[in-house]
Amino acid sequence: MNFEQLGLSTPLLNALAAKNYTVPSPIQAQAIPYVLDGRDLLGIAQTGTGKTAAFMAPSLQRLAANRPAFLKPGQIRMLVLAPTRELASQIAANAEAYGAQLKTTVGVIFGGVANAKSLRTVQRGLDVLVATPGRLLDLVDQRAINLRELEILVLDEADQMLDLGFIHALRKIVKIIPAKRQTLFFSATMPKTIKQLADEYLKNPAEVAVTPVATTAERVEQRVTFVNQAEKTALLTLFFQNGKDVERTLVFSRTKHGADKIVRMLGASGIAANAIHGNKSQPQREKALEAFRDGSVPILVATDIAARGIDIPGVSHVVNYDLPNVPEQYVHRIGRTARAGADGIAIGYCDREERPYLKDIEKLTRQKLTEEALPQGFMQAVEALKRLKPEPKREPQQNQRNRRNESGARGHPRDPQRYGLPRNDPRADMPEDRSGPREGGRSMRGVPGASRGPVGNPARPQAPSGGQQQQRHGGQRPAGGASGGAGGGRPGGGQRRRGPGNGGGNGGQRRAG
CATH class of the missing domain: 3.40.50.300 (P-loop containing nucleotide triphosphate hydrolases)
Incomplete structure (x- = not known):
């Protein structure tokens, strides 16, 4: 048997030949005729058996045969849901290759890329959209996608979608697409949960299985x-x-x-x-x-x-x-x-x-x-x-910034030796807060003996006075720019009010003059 005998059109035959597909795989030979007839399909096959061509080639032929005069903004005619970004990218690349001579439009969206890019992908409408469930629902919530006229829904690697917790997202998506549609459902295994999901989504489906359920490749x-x-x-x-x-x-x-x-x-x-x-x-x-x-x-x-x-x-x-x-x-x-x-x-x-x-x-x-x-x-x-001592992992600067933002504090974990903390003290894993009183150029917040306390607390180090600051910086500050003692003027007529025991200007509040 060859692809021509399966009923595929000349443009698709040329595209498959360009990819060196000569003889249909078992899943292709069984599935393509059902898809061309518009039947719902439940396909059980391991990865690497040619599933993408089995559902994409005949679906593209059906879409090309019934192409509307124009697509509405955000309109999607065929939706392929995939569990991972890599799989989504691969399916989209194959769809573009198979439909090269049919002039079908193909797009792919998934997390990890800018939302604006996803919006640009779908804004003019597409014949085929390949998506991960999470990013698809993001665009649905933004009303950027029109699924009301969807003709074909494909769930690829359905069992992994369940493993990754996408069942709730799938149920939301099915609620907003037409009940009258063709649904193609593919999975490598058939646990009870997949069977239940297939019964819920498919109507009188044809069933094809090219390998015994849950067996490993013979080769x-x-x-x-x-x-x-x-x-x-x-x-x-x-x-x-x-x-x-x-x-x-x-x-x-x-x-x-x-x-x-x-x-x-x-x-x-x-x-x-x-x-x-x-x-x-x-x-x-x-x-x-x-x-x-x-x-x-x-x-x-x-x-x-x-x-x-x-x-x-x-x-x-x-x-x-x-x-x-x-x-x-x-x-x-x-x-x-x-x-x-x-x-x-x-x-x-x-x-x-x-x-x-x-x-x-x-x-x-x-x-x-x-x-x-x-x-x-x-x-x-x-x-x-x-x-051997492997090279320590060097975190990219952007990741360091993200980690600081997520922690809610600036700085880095404290060095136990530097601060005199016990070796396993849990405070060594806490970010250093650099907004507190400082001594010798480093924050003392959270370090034993450096906590804030009432006036005269001998455990808390005193910040240098304004005069000491001027002396340390070498010379007098210009009038109106002192930041230390009482009555020191500041530009704009404000003064820095120090809390109890704060000898310097660090950590105080500004009070309108």
Whole structure:
């Protein structure tokens, strides 16, 4: 069978040929005829099986056949909801490629970019909008999007949307779109919650499934190594140092901070890697993905944000540095390799506390992972890594400003040695407030013996008097500009009123003269 036999038009056939699509994948062969007929569809297929072309190509053909004379401001004809920014960008890029000869308009919106840019994207109306649920609802609240005439709704990676907590956003969106529409629903797994959601959104749907539910790719060789959590980085370092057939490798960490730590430890051993997770800005994420895609940095350490729908060819290995505590997530992670008919290897590092996760994974996938022994020289690698001191993470200046703003105080955490605090004193983690009385050029607020108190409190250091200030600055201040003793004039006729015990002008209030 070829794409022409499926009923696709010549412009779409040309676009698919330009992307070297010659034979339809199983999901494409089954889904395209139903979509062309306007049927609702429930598709169960793993990532990397060609789902985007399965719903996008026939949908574009239907949109082109019924194009209105003009689009109203903010009007959307087809809405594709995706759980992550990266997946949304990828779907939009494919939509533009498939519809190149149909002159369809395509836009993409997601968080992490300026709201004004999203507004410009939708203001003239679009044939196809790809969006993450949160940013879409932002624009709906601003009345910048018109979904009242929506013709096609697509939910891609629906199971991850539920995992990420988008169920409430989905319910809000469905309430504001026409009941008479075509709905296409795709998921890699079929838990009960997904089945319930499909029953709620779909009307008499056609169902297609190209792989058994929740099974892992047959072409992925799956292994597991039992190792202590503290020694996983040494094992990973040895893996890259000794790997001969290692090309592009995705390393999955359970946490954002863990991903950054892995990158730093690999860097200390001379192994370049990038991290991608929710704390990274959108430009940082795009830069890391591009470096991984073009092979300039062939190691990408990720949280599960990158586990879905990111089609990066040539991923030879997936390393589960931390086993996922949700077994379905394992299926999505290792689906990043063995794509487009290639083979792949998935390796899991299992600590004693993660053994229940391993049992859940093997139960779900109905497959026992092959145990792989610790490699030769492992203990030497552990000792060598202990002697290394990775470069400390340098926070960008913008992030420092954001952190200060979020804390509600200016400054930086106190140095316990500098202020004479006990080593584990909790005040060492509090931001320094530089608005209080100062001594020797540093704030004394919150430091033992420097608290504010009543007049004459011997524990509180006294600020220098106005005369002392003048002497320290070398010379007399001009008349009207003194900032110290009583009666010192100030420009504008005001005086600084000092509170009890405030010998200097710092921290006082201005009183109208």
